[in-house]
Amino acid sequence: MSEKTIFSERMATVPARKGFVKSLKKDLAGWGFIGPFMLIYLVFLVWPILQAIGLGFFKIDLLVIADRTFVGLDNYFRMFWGENMQWTVVNMWEWRLVGLLLLVPVYRAWRKKTLSNLEGGVYAALLVLVFAVLMGLAPGEGGRWNDSLFWLSFGNTVLFVVLSTPVIVGMGLLLAMALNRPGRWTGVLRTVFFAPYVLSVSVLTLIWAFLLNPQLGLIGSFLELIGLEPVSFLTSPTLAMPAIVVATLWWTVGFNVVLYLAGLQDIDKSLYEAAEIDGASYWQRFRDVTWPGLRRTTLLVMVLQIIASFQIFGQVFIMTRGGPNGATRVSIQHIYESAFRDFNLGYASAMSVFLFLVMIVFSVLQFRFSKDET
């Protein structure tokens, strides 16, 4: 009689524990599969996040890391407050108005019962708090933010997210649709579009800084060829950020193409055949078959892209160092400089926590509202 049998028989005499052991055995395989990943995830992601949250309440010098002073919410006070702060209804009124318009879809979702009273109430309260109340605060006459660069860099980061997300997601979808067909060149083109994704950020920036150079670069030469003046994209306060968006598009769109290609290949071909038999145009087939079939892929791509865009750093740091006139200074650059140039690890951690929360909010909202649509 094997040990296993004896063990099983013994366990059979303890009926209350039988189900537990069976369940344990069943779960063991699952834990075995996810265990290694969970370990890495906990050690390299969850633990650093908890550390960062903790460090945000301290004044810590990067060079003398053992010396730390508990400062409570001082780091957050430095970020969010300033001298002579005043609330006015006109401060950033355009953005606040746009933000408050989000109350409309919340209200509609609540009327359609897709949002519970509690959830709808929480969303509405948050929107009113952020856009009607908090964004009305700004330094008054003679006042200033404790750290004006924090808000400048956060504003630029949001601008980059707003500019880059629709472009990189949209181009990903368009390219995937163009490449989702059999053919000799399709495979080659898929590789071509994905290839830049494997480059490191330093290579990407070298290529694009050279391309965009008005005197030495390809784009300047092309503009001269057609009789136009070469444009110095990276020194123009209005064109520098769009130029960074284009470079990022070239670099990362391949990843979205791969995700969309997988999504497209999951759509049942018979749906297209039925639509064609019904005489649907290309646009109708896209609107009624392709787009609904890609909802889940789009949700994934959008969330990944928003998070990636919030983390913009390497491109701007190497190509413009945040200039000209702060036009491309982004949050991670400010965090990086606070920690590694100014040695202020506690303050940098507090800013990281804020950025982390913003990304969480965007991701949750994206998941929540996309789920409602599907």
Add this chain to the structure above:
Amino acid sequence: MLETKKKMLQLLAVGAVSALVLSGCAAADEDNSADSGDTSSESSGDTASNEEVTIELARFFGDCDDTTEGVTDVSQATSECEVIQILTNAFNEEDNGYTVEKLGGQAWGDYYTQLGTTFSGGNPPDVAVMHQHRLPDYVGRGLLTPVSEPLSSIGVDWNDYTAPALGAATYEGEYYGVPFDIHGSLWHVNVDIYEEAGLTDADGNPIMASSAEELLEQCQTVQAETGKQFFGHDWFEFGVGARLFLGLVWQQGGELSDGTTANPDSPEGAEALSLLNQLASDCSNPEQGYTDSQASFLAGDVAVLHNGTWIVDQYDRESNFTYMATDIPSIYGDFGSWGDSHMWVMPTDSSRSAAEEEASLAFMAYLYENVGNWAIGTGHIAPRQSIIESASYSDAPQRDNYAGTADKARMVPAVPGWAGAWDALSEELNATWVAGKDQAQALADAESRMNDALAN
């Protein structure tokens, strides 16, 4: 997330490599302890006298292993990187029982980030290069070891150093570094363009402007007579504009810092910024960065390039016109020109053995001996009087033309937190000529941002 994934992969790769390196170091340390038969650091130094002692060197100046592997003749060097790497090779070749291992070899932009993390990780290098303006950040935290006495005892003559160099290495009466050079701003001149514009004297030397008005007149003359651009420099990448700004403030008798706060928003600052903006709009191309401005100058399209001492020998070799490196002209009467110093420091590390400390000091003394090779090989100004007076130094190209900078160079203020303050100044000044920011507002913003950086 795309970037996150890339970063994660890169971090994992770096982590894996670091783990291997660290485990290698740990293994090496263990081996040494085992061989010496004693775990105390004091005795390991004594008993390991027959062992090769390895020390870690952190430096910038780049990576040039492919062109310097096995080379020990410093006269073959053609760049900063090659000079320091060949000197290191030669030290390792000597039968002294010491081996210097280079950590990284980064460009200076990333260097201090990585150096800082070695301190926070509790594993600083044995010897590191450092700019003089960074010294207060590290000495003030007790992270560097004073080297006055130990280096004197092995042949370093501190009295041979020039006053600016020695001042750069001094903190509260102690020497914390071995000055390797003084480097500063120069005007690199295309003499042929000056000659074509009729701006040379009887000896054929370019006439340097002695007032702002004369400078702008020369600009008009050069551009009208030759069609070439008068002035060039990096207008937005590496804070080169702020260097000239600082020099012009000094020339007017002004100061940028009193040692604890910064005050760029002064009458002298306003005048300097106004002149720089006139140069940008009327005499230069503010869309040019470091690479473009050099390319234009070397192509013979620019009369004057404002850049540093470190590039003199390269321009002297590569220019196809009559090239001259000279002091920044005294536009406002007094001499005034941005300067700094590279120096070698020994980070404080309680885990360093006596043998490693001895090796580190020996390497620093060796670098002191080779100050002349560094200066002659790069264009930097030698910080030792005996080298400056040597025939080999004065025979090196162009050195006599910028002897004024060697004599009167002033160091950028050495104040804790200066790196952030300097970046703030640079960004605000750049915004005036690149983005048209109001000059008075830029100076006011620069002052408030600089003082925030110094206070935090």
